[in-house]
Amino acid sequence: MRILYLADTYRPARTACANRSVVFANVLRGAGHDVRVLASSDSLIGAPEGYTPPEYVTFFETFPLVEKTLVNRLRNNFGGAREAVRAADGLGGFDAVVCTLPPLLFASSAVWIAKRKRAKLVLDVRDIWPDVAYEMGSFVPGSLYGRFFERVARKAYAAADLVTSVSPGKVEKLNARVPNARVVLVPNGIDESFLENEDDPSLVERLRLDDGPVCAYVGNIGLAQGLGTLLDIAKTRSGVRFLIFGKGADEAKLRERVLVEGLSNVEFCGAVDERSVFTVLRHATLAYVPLVSSRLRDSIPTKMYEALGCSCPVLLAAEGDAADLLDECGLGVHAAPEDPAALLAAFDRLMGRRFSDEERAAASAWVVANHSRQRFAETFAQEVGRLAARHA
Incomplete structure (x- = not known):
């Protein structure tokens, strides 16, 4: 046809x-x-x-x-x-x-x-x-x-x-x-071809991805993401590096807030190619996947599939279909984006959780098998x- x-x-x-x-x-x-x-x-x-x-x-x-x-x-x-x-x-x-x-x-x-x-x-x-x-x-x-x-x-x-x-x-x-x-x-x-990428050692070294706990956000920096919640967490957890990859309508406003509030542990890393996304997710301590509102109950961000496929634990700021999928996979936690205390508690819980290599591999295999x-x-x-x- x-x-x-x-x-x-x-x-x-x-x-x-x-x-x-x-x-x-x-x-x-x-x-x-x-x-x-x-x-x-x-x-x-x-x-x-x-x-x-x-x-x-x-x-x-x-x-x-x-x-x-x-x-x-x-x-x-x-x-x-x-x-x-x-x-x-x-x-x-x-x-x-x-x-x-x-x-x-x-x-x-x-x-x-x-x-x-x-x-x-x-x-x-x-x-x-x-x-x-x-x-x-x-x-x-x-x-x-x-x-x-x-x-x-x-x-x-x-x-x-x-x-x-x-x-x-x-x-x-x-x-x-x-x-x-x-x-x-x-x-x-998950696009299975995404998982065929290889690490970029130069990126790991340049961004010090293996240096201390790293919370990464990779995606569009727009209204639907509500990345102000990530800066709320960064403000109270100075020992964690927060790396933001991407471009979008909210970037200037977020950069201004980082400057005004002196959030030295937040870095804007710009847009990156597919291999770089893969590398970041393979090395980050956790990936932050937010939606701006719990009312977006039927939305499942694609970036969550990619993180789970790379065996990267996910902190999800959302409710509904995306939270159900994460619960089924087991490699992460979630909280409502409108609840800063719950999000911070979820962040701390995930940072304190050490997933074994077997658990990470099982989560990746589950995503490929089912999604x-x-x-x-x-x-x-x-x-x-x-x-x-x-x-x-």
């Missing part, structure tokens, strides 16, 4: 969208489908000089989302949604259009493209908008933004032939609002293949 895979970002980017999409597109191609990936030019921000994309990947131009302000996001999303439709026109016919969300505005593009191509529409929902914005406190139901995004979502779900999502809580929510399509659970999980993104992608490919075959 010929399948268009529409994504906000794709390789060489290492966003949550790109990380999921590259595995899913590869599995679809491995199943014999002719897959064309259509992604925004944001994918190329920070790309190696001279990078050449695979022949099956097309990038459409959009306003570059380097600084993630509200205005820039709107310019990026609206422009990208328009340019995606234009780019799809030149790619020929398709049996199915797969669109991974967010950004939600791309759902409107996918609906339009599928209608023009007379193709089946598959929506892969990583975060449910506008619900996640309500849960983060970005805006409220009934607001101008809320009404707009709810309208976009309703139209997209009404047009979809299949909807997939990443956690049991999200599937339950979507079942209540998708009128005509089946909703199928296709979790994120392999490649195996979940095979389920996705089977669902899409059946849908496209019926269409043909």
Whole structure:
């Protein structure tokens, strides 16, 4: 079957969208489908000089989302949604259009493209908008933004032939609002190829990763993460080094707080590549995985899978599906992000816990056995293949 895979970002980017999409597109191609990936030019921000994309990947131009302000996001999303439709026109016919969300505005593009191509529409929902914005406190139901995004979502779900999502809580929510399509659970999980990386000894030496207790955060430094809770812990535990890897909208504010409060045990280490992420997680005493609010009960951060896969104990600031998964794995503890005393107690408990090599190895094996993104992608490919075959 010929399948268009529409994504906000794709390789060489290492966003949550790109990380999921590259595995899913590869599995679809491995199943014999002719897959064309259509992604925004944001994918190329920070790309190696001279990078050449695979022949099956097309990038459409959009306003570059380097600084993630509200205005820039709107310019990026609206422009990208328009340019995606234009780019799809030149790619020929398709049996199915797969669109991974967010950004939600791309759902409107996918609906339009599928209608023009007379193709089946598959929506892969990583975060449910506008619900996640309500849960983060970005805006409220009934607001101008809320009404707009709810309208976009309703139209997209009404047009979809299949909807997939990443956690049991999200599937339950979507079942209540998708009128005509089946909703199928296709979790994120660990990308097994990530665990094929090798340590970078130079990074271990430069950052002194084996020098004393190290608490590492690796990921986007944005509103959804709520990294102020990590600085709260760092302020009271001066004997621990707190290393923050990544970039994002909240970085400047956090740097300012570190400077004002004199948190000399906190270091911002910048964005890092996949091998560096692997190295940090293999050597850190623990990994901090936060969400900004306990209301995000159906969110499971991808960074938790990577930490557990690297046998790195996790301090999770979240409740709900992510906490349930961590309890099942056993390599970490969790507390509500709104409860500083409970978070600090959990941090101390985890710092004082010495996991054996056998326990760490068992946790990594459990994640791969039960939460392999490649195996979940095979389920996705089977669902899409059946849908496209019926269409043909």
